[in-house]
Amino acid sequence: MDWLRDHPEVKTIRVAAADLNGVARGKRVPARFADKLLSEGTKFPYSVLNMDIWGEDVEDSPLVFQSGDPDGLLLPTERGFMPMPWLDAPTALLPLWMFHTDGSPYDGDPRQALARVYDRYKAAGLTPVVATELEFFLIDDSGGQLRVPPSPRSGKRRTGAETLSLRALDAFDRFFTALYDACEAMDIPADTAISEAAPGQFEINMMHQDDPLKAADDAWLFKLLVKGLARQYGFAGSFMAKPYNEWNGSGMHMHFSILDRDGQNIFDDGSEEGSARLRHAVQGCLAAMPGSTLLFAPHENSYDRLVPNAHAPTGIGWAYENRTSAIRIPSSGPKARRIEHRVAGGDVNPYLTVAAILGAALNGIEDGIEPPPAIRGNAYEQGLAQLPATWREAIDAFATSPEIARIFPAHLVENFVMTKRQELHYMAELSDDETIELYLDTV
Structure with missing residues (x-):
């Protein structure tokens, strides 16, 4: 109050x-x-x-007429x-x-699902430290075709890729100034902003924090904020995974480390490679990846992003300092040793995504199994086992995954499967334009 x-x-x-x-x-x-x-x-x-x-x-659904x-x-x-x-x-x-x-x-509440995973960590005397990176597009959808909005400063449209371009950021400086002011007012720890590889695409990183519920809250609220604020400026702010066929899509990468009761990073053993428990967490994430794909790619359009050579992973592998892999161990000082999980699209539910990644990592730590060797070079050319390639395959994998059953309550799994199978059925009736109209502001 x-x-x-x-x-x-x-x-x-x-x-x-x-x-x-x-x-x-x-x-x-x-x-x-x-x-x-x-x-x-x-x-x-x-x-x-x-x-x-x-x-x-x-x-x-048993939640509707069967139960009143x-x-x-x-x-x-x-x-x-x-x-x-x-x-x-x-x-x-x-x-x-x-x-x-x-x-x-x-049990059907996604935030409660994350709290359940967090409780597992606390019971083990562990604390996850989490940060998200959210990519999104600013899009002029006022006409019949999606395109980059004109700059509020110059009135011009920049139609080419401008990776890490200050010019692209400055073109929308009024929007980003308002966005950062709003993040401050909402206690969303927005850090660095960059322009990304597609026209009108940007990324904002969140600061690491030792409360995964707060980290997921921040990501969820940030998405509401970007979408709402963009409309004030006359364009859409969209987290749709792949609005343009010819350009890369948007992801939500997640970085995490884990602290013990003494506040020490359990992934740090003083070496460049990291500890055994880092590798065990990696293996947990790899093992859960087929079943988790539906959470990382929850919509029909999500699978347009997960294609080779598009800066989104398709194979189930891990590597050090390699952005072609699904799991990357960034270069850092030993105390900052962490895992970056790179599969999720920008269109995800942050609560379910954070829960899936942290739950899988804890499964791996509990099981103590070593992962396969870290890959070197281009992950797309390694002959790796692949993520489910279609929405239908991902739904089936999620429904039957033993790793998912360790992370999420059966009630949530059943509800999500029923939801996605219904969407799969009715999405088949939509044209490409209707699909874009549905997802652009919604996800």
């Missing part, structure tokens, strides 16, 4: 939770009822967190109130997560 008292201009509140696709589902509430929200929460049907990408009920579509209890997360700088009227956002009415966590 302190934040609201400091902002008396705020008259309305949005309460919202992430569904399995990462879409914000919620309500608008007058600010005068804030005390009740904090003390009692609010209620949504359980099925609201298990809707398909169109916001429709999942057919034959009952309510779950939504309570505020640790985040509390924050501004929504992309709206014209002063408005507060209160992030929520779902529980049963008896106060126990609801």
Whole structure:
């Protein structure tokens, strides 16, 4: 409530939770009822967190007609109130997560799934340190064809690739200044921004932090912010994995290390290669990769990004300082030894992605199995086992993966599989233009 008292201009509140696709589902509430929200929460049907990408009920879901579509209890997360700088009227956002009415966590909530993985770490005396890197496009979708928006400064369109171009950043300086101001107001630790390899594509890195729930919150909120703020400037901010056939897609890379009870990085043994537990974590991630692909590539368009020679991994392998591999060990000082997981697209649900990666790494540490040798050279030419190449294959792999069963509750797995199979069925009816229209602002 302190934040609201400091902002008396705020008259309305949005309460919202992430569904399995990462879409914000919620309500608008007058600010005068804030005390009740904090003390009692609010209620949504359980099925609201298990809707398909169109916001429709999942057919034959046990959460809907079989059970009478009952309510779950939504309570505020640790985040509390924050501004929504992309709206014209002063408005507060209160992030929520779902529980049963008896106060126990609801297994179909993606944030609860990550909390469950985090609890496994805490029980082992370990703390994950997590950072995400989020790529996105700024797109003019006002006409019949997607294209780079004109610079708010010059009015010109830059149609070529401008990797690490200051000119590309400066062209949208007003937008990025507003974006960083908004991140500061929302306590999103946005760090470096760069222009990426495709026209109108950018990446912003988040600072490392020792709370994976906060890291996933930041990524989820950042996506809401970019999409909302871009519209104020007359263009789309899109995390769609592959909006342009001729250019590389957008990813969400995740860096992580793990601290022990004494605050020491367990991946650091003083060597350049890192510790045995680093390799065990790598093996856990490799073993879970086929089953996890649906979380890293959750939509039909996601698989257009995962193609050879497009700066997105296709093979299941790892390497030191090699951006063609699915898992990269960046060069660093020993104390900063960490793993970079490079498979996920920008279109993911951050809660499920962070949970899948951290859960797989902990599986590997628990099992203590060595990975195959680190690859050298171009990963696309190594003859590696491949990620599922199609959406249907990824759904089937996720549904039957023993590694996924160790990480996620069966209820969430079943819900997500039903959701994705329904989407797979109905996406077949859409044209390419309709697919872009669906995904551009939604994912």
